[in-house]
Amino acid sequence: MALAHVDGDRQFLAELASMFLQDYPRLLQEARDSILQGDHKTLERTAHTLKGRLAFFGVQKGREKVIALELLGRSNDLSNAAQMLAEVEAEMAGILVEFEALLQDPNA
Secondary structure, three states: OHHHHOOOOHHHHHHHHHHHHHHHHHHHHHHHHHHHHOOHHHHHHHHHHHHHHHHHOOOHHHHHHHHHHHHHHHOOOOOOHHHHHHHHHHHHHHHHHHHHHHHHOOOO
């Protein structure tokens, strides 16, 4: 799916994956901080950003968890947000490995 977004240009896709990998830790930290501070608006916005980036790459499973996190922020109910963020991180672990593999060999 993501390859179609870049007209089959695997090198460009690898560059985008690299940018995602660089930005992902910041987004996670922003989500963690917003949960600790009870800032549902920032959590919603951060989750929305992450959701869009995952959609670009066609990452459905992790994206579903992020949608749930976004909805928690939207509903102003952060009681389960830390647990949901932990689930997002666990889900993303395998996906991040795939992104890193793409960077190792963008022509694969």
